[in-house]
Amino acid sequence: MTSHYEKLGISPAATPAQIKAAYHAKLREFPAHSYPQEFKEIREAYEAIRKGETTQYEDFLKILPLEAELNPEILKQVQEKAIAQIEFSIDDLIRATF
Template sequence: MDIQEAYDRLGVDPEATPAALKTAYHKKLREFPPQKYPEEFKVIRQAYDLLKNPVKSLNFPNFWDPDAYKTLPDPALVQRVRLQVEQGQEATLADLIKLSF
């Protein structure tokens, strides 16, 4: 699950505050109680965990694996970040972390 999908799953705007994320999470839990909808609960929980702390939730490569350093970042991601910087916008923290690995 990527970050945008997590925002969509919880039904919040990417500019949402941590309090708004928590409120949306609890609203979804009332809508889909874990006892009745265990699979939906897993997805909602995964989305909330990702948005609650995106840096901690990203999958980092195994630092001891030499092949992990042979991969290049996604060219579309590089282009998107480059355009954001050229237009004077800030790139998201998650995108910058993905570029660094």
């Protein structure tokens, strides 16, 4: 599937004036009476760009998964601190209960 920008032959960074110029150039290249399907696609692409719409594939490519790396040393330190805080004897448990 081609994007709206590819359909008009422009880059996504094109200015509104460049978009409009490319749209009119494509309409002259593919007139409605000779190329009805291409004319319709060009018009839909222009309207989508003008309104700020994107295709589902463009939106998908903009969302990147979160990448995180855990430092094993820090993870080990946190684990040791957690274990140290929960370690207690049975006597401590009995005193805390009663």
